[in-house]
Amino acid sequence: MPSDEEDYIPWIQQFCELFGHDYFVQVSQDFIEDDFNLTGLSSQVPYYREALYTILDYQVETAEDSPQDNNSIPGTANTTATTNTANTSSSKKEAKNELPNKALLAHSAELLYGLIHARYIISKQGLTAMASKFERNDFGSCPRYFCDGMHLIPVGSTDIPGQETVRLYCPCCNDIYIPSSSRYLNIDGAFFGTTFPGLLVKMFPEIENQCRIRINKFSANDFGLKLFGFKVNETSASGPRMRWLRMHPKTDEEKEEYENCEFSVPKWVSDSDMEDANDDDQEDGDDLDDDEDDEDDDDEEENDDDDKTMASE
Numbered sequence: 103m104p105s106d107e108e109d110y111i112p113w114i115q116q117f118c119e120l121f122g123h124d125y126f127v128q129v130s131q132d133f134i135e136d137d138f139n140l141t142g143l144s145s146q147v148p149y150y151r152e153a154l155y156t157i158l159d160y161q162v163e164t165a166e167d168s169p170q171d172n173n174s175i176p177g178t179a180n181t182t183a184t185t186n187t188a189n190t191s192s193s194k195k196e197a198k199n200e201l202p203n204k205a206l207l208a209h210s211a212e213l214l215y216g217l218i219h220a221r222y223i224i225s226k227q228g229l230t231a232m233a234s235k236f237e238r239n240d241f242g243s244c245p246r247y248f249c250d251g252m253h254l255i256p257v258g259s260t261d262i263p264g265q266e267t268v269r270l271y272c273p274c275c276n277d278i279y280i281p282s283s284s285r286y287l288n289i290d291g292a293f294f295g296t297t298f299p300g301l302l303v304k305m306f307p308e309i310e311n312q313c314r315i316r317i318n319k320f321s322a323n324d325f326g327l328k329l330f331g332f333k334v335n336e337t338s339a340s341g342p343r344m345r346w347l348r349m350h351p352k353t354d355e356e357k358e359e360y361e362n363c364e365f366s367v368p369k370w371v372s373d374s375d376m377e378d379a380n381d382d383d384q385e386d387g388d389d390l391d392d393d394e395d396d397e398d399d400d401d402e403e404e405n406d407d408d409d410k411t412m413a414s415e
Protein backbone atom coordinates (compact mmCIF):
# COMPACT_ATOMS: atom_id res chain seq x y z
CA MET A 103 0.00 0.00 0.00
CA PRO A 104 1.34 3.46 -0.85
CA SER A 105 0.48 4.78 2.65
CA ASP A 106 3.16 2.82 4.54
CA GLU A 107 6.21 3.27 2.34
CA GLU A 108 8.51 0.99 4.30
CA ASP A 109 6.44 -2.20 3.89
CA TYR A 110 5.56 -1.44 0.30
CA ILE A 111 6.52 -4.21 -2.17
CA PRO A 112 5.88 -3.54 -5.88
CA TRP A 113 3.25 -5.82 -7.45
CA ILE A 114 5.76 -7.32 -9.94
CA GLN A 115 8.24 -8.23 -7.23
CA GLN A 116 5.43 -9.68 -5.13
CA PHE A 117 4.22 -11.77 -8.10
CA CYS A 118 7.68 -13.13 -8.89
CA GLU A 119 8.25 -14.10 -5.26
CA LEU A 120 5.05 -16.15 -5.04
CA PHE A 121 5.36 -19.92 -4.53
CA GLY A 122 6.06 -21.61 -7.86
CA HIS A 123 6.72 -18.35 -9.70
CA ASP A 124 10.50 -18.70 -9.68
CA TYR A 125 10.72 -19.22 -13.46
CA PHE A 126 9.55 -15.61 -13.99
CA VAL A 127 11.87 -12.63 -14.22
CA GLN A 128 10.82 -9.15 -13.18
CA VAL A 129 9.73 -7.19 -16.23
CA SER A 130 11.12 -3.67 -16.12
CA GLN A 131 8.69 -0.80 -15.58
CA ASP A 132 9.94 0.93 -18.74
CA PHE A 133 9.05 -2.07 -20.88
CA ILE A 134 5.47 -2.14 -19.58
CA GLU A 135 5.02 1.62 -19.89
CA ASP A 136 5.95 1.50 -23.59
CA ASP A 137 2.58 1.13 -25.34
CA PHE A 138 4.23 -0.48 -28.38
CA ASN A 139 5.12 -3.53 -26.28
CA LEU A 140 1.49 -4.03 -25.29
CA THR A 141 -0.02 -3.95 -28.79
CA GLY A 142 -2.99 -6.29 -29.08
CA LEU A 143 -3.07 -7.35 -25.44
CA SER A 144 -6.11 -5.23 -24.58
CA SER A 145 -8.37 -7.60 -26.52
CA GLN A 146 -6.97 -10.69 -24.75
CA VAL A 147 -7.26 -9.56 -21.15
CA PRO A 148 -10.53 -8.68 -19.39
CA TYR A 149 -10.40 -5.40 -17.43
CA TYR A 150 -7.20 -4.60 -19.29
CA ARG A 151 -6.80 -1.01 -18.02
CA GLU A 152 -7.39 -1.96 -14.38
CA ALA A 153 -5.05 -4.95 -14.72
CA LEU A 154 -2.33 -2.76 -16.20
CA TYR A 155 -2.72 -0.21 -13.39
CA THR A 156 -2.51 -3.02 -10.84
CA ILE A 157 0.78 -4.25 -12.32
CA LEU A 158 2.15 -0.70 -12.31
CA ASP A 159 1.01 -0.20 -8.68
CA TYR A 160 -1.54 2.53 -9.40
CA GLN A 161 -4.59 2.76 -7.20
CA VAL A 162 -7.42 0.74 -8.76
CA GLU A 163 -10.99 0.86 -7.51
CA THR A 164 -12.64 -2.54 -7.21
CA ALA A 165 -16.21 -3.54 -6.52
CA GLU A 166 -15.28 -4.25 -2.91
CA ASP A 167 -13.92 -0.82 -2.05
CA SER A 168 -16.39 1.42 -3.86
CA PRO A 169 -17.86 4.12 -1.55
CA GLN A 170 -21.31 2.44 -1.34
CA ASP A 171 -19.76 -0.47 0.47
CA ASN A 172 -18.61 1.39 3.56
CA ASN A 173 -20.59 -0.88 5.86
CA SER A 174 -18.52 -3.91 4.71
CA ILE A 175 -14.84 -4.29 5.52
CA PRO A 176 -12.75 -3.79 2.37
CA GLY A 177 -10.83 -6.87 1.28
CA THR A 178 -13.22 -9.45 2.73
CA ALA A 179 -14.27 -12.47 0.76
CA ASN A 180 -16.42 -12.09 -2.38
CA THR A 181 -19.44 -13.66 -0.74
CA THR A 182 -19.73 -10.76 1.71
CA ALA A 183 -19.47 -8.33 -1.15
CA THR A 184 -22.19 -10.02 -3.17
CA THR A 185 -24.64 -10.23 -0.28
CA ASN A 186 -24.10 -6.54 0.34
CA THR A 187 -24.68 -5.79 -3.33
CA ALA A 188 -27.97 -7.63 -3.22
CA ASN A 189 -29.16 -5.30 -0.45
CA THR A 190 -28.27 -2.05 -2.23
CA SER A 191 -30.44 -0.26 -4.78
CA SER A 192 -30.42 -1.10 -8.50
CA SER A 193 -28.65 2.13 -9.53
CA LYS A 194 -25.77 1.27 -7.26
CA LYS A 195 -25.61 -2.23 -8.71
CA GLU A 196 -25.12 -0.84 -12.20
CA ALA A 197 -22.20 1.27 -11.05
CA LYS A 198 -20.62 -1.74 -9.39
CA ASN A 199 -20.96 -3.97 -12.43
CA GLU A 200 -18.45 -1.79 -14.21
CA LEU A 201 -15.84 -2.46 -11.56
CA PRO A 202 -14.06 -5.80 -11.36
CA ASN A 203 -14.01 -7.59 -8.03
CA LYS A 204 -10.63 -8.24 -6.46
CA ALA A 205 -10.35 -11.91 -7.45
CA LEU A 206 -11.20 -11.15 -11.06
CA LEU A 207 -8.79 -8.25 -11.16
CA ALA A 208 -6.00 -10.35 -9.64
CA HIS A 209 -6.56 -12.99 -12.33
CA SER A 210 -6.56 -10.40 -15.12
CA ALA A 211 -3.38 -8.83 -13.79
CA GLU A 212 -1.62 -12.21 -13.69
CA LEU A 213 -2.74 -13.02 -17.23
CA LEU A 214 -1.60 -9.63 -18.49
CA TYR A 215 1.72 -9.89 -16.70
CA GLY A 216 2.28 -13.36 -18.13
CA LEU A 217 1.62 -12.18 -21.68
CA ILE A 218 3.90 -9.18 -21.21
CA HIS A 219 6.50 -11.51 -19.70
CA ALA A 220 6.45 -13.72 -22.82
CA ARG A 221 7.25 -10.61 -24.89
CA TYR A 222 9.79 -9.26 -22.46
CA ILE A 223 11.96 -12.38 -22.35
CA ILE A 224 12.51 -12.22 -26.10
CA SER A 225 13.74 -8.62 -25.84
CA LYS A 226 17.46 -8.05 -25.32
CA GLN A 227 17.02 -7.02 -21.70
CA GLY A 228 14.74 -9.98 -20.93
CA LEU A 229 17.00 -12.49 -22.67
CA THR A 230 19.92 -11.36 -20.53
CA ALA A 231 17.85 -11.68 -17.36
CA MET A 232 16.69 -15.17 -18.33
CA ALA A 233 20.21 -16.19 -19.39
CA SER A 234 21.52 -15.46 -15.91
CA LYS A 235 18.71 -17.56 -14.43
CA PHE A 236 19.65 -20.34 -16.89
CA GLU A 237 23.28 -20.02 -15.83
CA ARG A 238 22.28 -20.35 -12.15
CA ASN A 239 20.31 -23.51 -13.05
CA ASP A 240 17.06 -21.98 -11.79
CA PHE A 241 15.06 -24.09 -14.26
CA GLY A 242 16.61 -27.43 -13.30
CA SER A 243 18.70 -29.99 -15.19
CA CYS A 244 17.84 -32.50 -17.91
CA PRO A 245 16.90 -35.89 -16.44
CA ARG A 246 18.48 -37.75 -19.40
CA TYR A 247 21.72 -39.45 -18.37
CA PHE A 248 23.64 -38.63 -21.55
CA CYS A 249 22.75 -34.92 -21.25
CA ASP A 250 24.97 -34.86 -18.17
CA GLY A 251 22.94 -32.34 -16.17
CA MET A 252 22.42 -29.88 -19.03
CA HIS A 253 20.46 -26.86 -17.81
CA LEU A 254 16.87 -26.61 -19.02
CA ILE A 255 14.99 -23.67 -20.56
CA PRO A 256 11.27 -23.01 -19.91
CA VAL A 257 9.08 -23.22 -23.01
CA GLY A 258 5.41 -23.10 -23.92
CA SER A 259 4.11 -25.49 -26.54
CA THR A 260 1.69 -22.77 -27.67
CA ASP A 261 1.48 -18.97 -27.51
CA ILE A 262 -2.23 -18.99 -26.68
CA PRO A 263 -2.87 -18.72 -22.92
CA GLY A 264 -4.94 -21.33 -21.13
CA GLN A 265 -3.90 -24.27 -23.34
CA GLU A 266 -0.97 -26.00 -21.68
CA THR A 267 1.30 -25.51 -18.67
CA VAL A 268 4.98 -24.66 -18.88
CA ARG A 269 7.43 -27.29 -20.16
CA LEU A 270 11.22 -27.43 -20.01
CA TYR A 271 13.36 -27.69 -23.12
CA CYS A 272 16.77 -29.36 -23.19
CA PRO A 273 18.99 -27.91 -25.95
CA CYS A 274 21.22 -30.99 -25.77
CA CYS A 275 18.71 -33.76 -26.55
CA ASN A 276 16.15 -31.41 -28.19
CA ASP A 277 13.40 -32.84 -26.04
CA ILE A 278 10.91 -31.19 -23.69
CA TYR A 279 10.08 -32.33 -20.18
CA ILE A 280 7.36 -31.72 -17.61
CA PRO A 281 8.81 -29.86 -14.59
CA SER A 282 9.68 -32.29 -11.81
CA SER A 283 7.86 -30.30 -9.14
CA SER A 284 4.08 -30.00 -9.15
CA ARG A 285 4.37 -26.35 -8.08
CA TYR A 286 4.90 -25.42 -11.75
CA LEU A 287 1.89 -27.32 -13.02
CA ASN A 288 -0.37 -24.26 -12.90
CA ILE A 289 2.04 -21.94 -14.71
CA ASP A 290 0.80 -21.21 -18.21
CA GLY A 291 3.21 -22.15 -21.00
CA ALA A 292 2.14 -19.10 -23.01
CA PHE A 293 3.82 -16.91 -20.36
CA PHE A 294 7.13 -18.15 -21.79
CA GLY A 295 6.09 -18.79 -25.36
CA THR A 296 7.37 -20.91 -28.20
CA THR A 297 10.02 -18.48 -29.45
CA PHE A 298 12.05 -17.94 -26.31
CA PRO A 299 14.26 -21.10 -26.07
CA GLY A 300 15.34 -20.99 -29.70
CA LEU A 301 16.25 -17.33 -29.41
CA LEU A 302 18.14 -17.86 -26.15
CA VAL A 303 20.25 -20.64 -27.67
CA LYS A 304 21.02 -18.55 -30.75
CA MET A 305 21.82 -15.40 -28.76
CA PHE A 306 24.16 -17.20 -26.38
CA PRO A 307 26.42 -19.54 -28.38
CA GLU A 308 27.97 -20.85 -25.15
CA ILE A 309 24.80 -22.90 -24.69
CA GLU A 310 25.35 -24.62 -28.04
CA ASN A 311 28.97 -25.13 -27.06
CA GLN A 312 27.98 -26.86 -23.84
CA CYS A 313 25.71 -29.16 -25.84
CA ARG A 314 28.44 -29.98 -28.34
CA ILE A 315 30.83 -30.96 -25.57
CA ARG A 316 28.26 -33.34 -24.11
CA ILE A 317 27.34 -34.85 -27.48
CA ASN A 318 31.02 -35.44 -28.36
CA LYS A 319 31.69 -36.93 -24.95
CA PHE A 320 28.96 -39.53 -25.16
CA SER A 321 28.48 -40.30 -28.85
CA ALA A 322 31.51 -42.63 -28.83
CA ASN A 323 29.85 -45.03 -26.41
CA ASP A 324 26.13 -44.87 -27.01
CA PHE A 325 24.21 -47.08 -24.70
CA GLY A 326 23.24 -50.45 -26.17
CA LEU A 327 22.25 -53.76 -24.63
CA LYS A 328 25.18 -56.03 -23.89
CA LEU A 329 25.60 -59.61 -22.72
CA PHE A 330 28.81 -60.10 -20.73
CA GLY A 331 30.30 -57.13 -22.58
CA PHE A 332 29.29 -58.28 -26.07
CA LYS A 333 26.71 -56.35 -28.07
CA VAL A 334 23.67 -58.35 -29.17
CA ASN A 335 23.30 -58.47 -32.93
CA GLU A 336 20.05 -56.85 -34.05
CA THR A 337 19.41 -59.68 -36.52
CA SER A 338 20.08 -62.59 -34.18
CA ALA A 339 17.19 -64.78 -33.06
CA SER A 340 17.67 -63.62 -29.48
CA GLY A 341 18.43 -60.05 -30.53
CA PRO A 342 16.33 -57.07 -29.62
CA ARG A 343 12.76 -57.13 -30.91
CA MET A 344 13.30 -60.26 -33.06
CA ARG A 345 14.14 -58.11 -36.02
CA TRP A 346 15.09 -61.12 -38.14
CA LEU A 347 11.43 -62.15 -38.16
CA ARG A 348 10.52 -59.07 -40.17
CA MET A 349 13.39 -59.30 -42.64
CA HIS A 350 12.91 -59.85 -46.36
CA PRO A 351 15.51 -60.42 -49.06
CA LYS A 352 16.31 -57.10 -50.71
CA THR A 353 19.24 -57.38 -53.14
CA ASP A 354 19.25 -59.78 -56.11
CA GLU A 355 21.92 -61.82 -54.38
CA GLU A 356 19.77 -62.24 -51.30
CA LYS A 357 16.72 -63.13 -53.40
CA GLU A 358 18.68 -65.77 -55.27
CA GLU A 359 19.98 -67.17 -52.00
CA TYR A 360 16.45 -67.22 -50.66
CA GLU A 361 15.10 -69.03 -53.73
CA ASN A 362 17.89 -71.60 -53.68
CA CYS A 363 17.57 -72.56 -50.06
CA GLU A 364 13.85 -73.14 -50.14
CA PHE A 365 13.18 -76.30 -48.11
CA SER A 366 16.62 -77.62 -48.99
CA VAL A 367 20.01 -77.71 -47.40
CA PRO A 368 22.86 -75.84 -49.16
CA LYS A 369 24.67 -78.07 -51.66
CA TRP A 370 28.14 -77.74 -50.11
CA VAL A 371 27.09 -79.45 -46.88
CA SER A 372 28.40 -83.02 -46.69
CA ASP A 373 26.07 -85.94 -45.96
CA SER A 374 27.27 -86.46 -42.42
CA ASP A 375 26.89 -82.76 -41.56
CA MET A 376 23.48 -82.76 -43.16
CA GLU A 377 21.96 -85.08 -40.59
CA ASP A 378 23.30 -83.00 -37.69
CA ALA A 379 22.09 -79.83 -39.30
CA ASN A 380 18.64 -81.29 -39.85
CA ASP A 381 18.35 -82.29 -36.22
CA ASP A 382 19.42 -78.84 -35.06
CA ASP A 383 17.06 -77.13 -37.45
CA GLN A 384 14.17 -79.23 -36.29
CA GLU A 385 14.68 -78.07 -32.74
CA ASP A 386 15.28 -74.45 -33.71
CA GLY A 387 12.26 -74.50 -35.94
CA ASP A 388 9.98 -75.69 -33.15
CA ASP A 389 11.19 -73.03 -30.75
CA LEU A 390 10.81 -70.32 -33.28
CA ASP A 391 7.34 -71.40 -34.26
CA ASP A 392 6.29 -70.90 -30.67
CA ASP A 393 7.73 -67.41 -30.68
CA GLU A 394 5.87 -66.56 -33.81
CA ASP A 395 2.57 -67.63 -32.36
CA ASP A 396 3.15 -65.30 -29.44
CA GLU A 397 4.44 -62.27 -31.24
CA ASP A 398 3.64 -62.27 -34.93
CA ASP A 399 0.05 -63.41 -35.24
CA ASP A 400 -0.78 -60.47 -37.48
CA ASP A 401 1.71 -61.43 -40.17
CA GLU A 402 0.18 -64.62 -41.55
CA GLU A 403 1.85 -64.28 -44.92
CA GLU A 404 5.24 -63.62 -43.47
CA ASN A 405 5.08 -66.76 -41.39
CA ASP A 406 5.27 -68.90 -44.50
CA ASP A 407 8.37 -67.09 -45.66
CA ASP A 408 9.97 -67.34 -42.27
CA ASP A 409 9.30 -71.07 -42.08
CA LYS A 410 11.20 -71.44 -45.29
CA THR A 411 14.16 -69.41 -44.09
CA MET A 412 14.21 -71.22 -40.80
CA ALA A 413 14.21 -74.60 -42.42
CA SER A 414 17.08 -73.53 -44.60
CA GLU A 415 19.11 -72.29 -41.68
Ligand SMILES: [Zn+2]
Pocket residue numbers: 244245246249252272273274275276277
Ligand atom coordinates in the same frame (compact mmCIF):
# COMPACT_ATOMS: atom_id res chain seq x y z
ZN1 LIG B 1 18.54 -33.50 -22.46
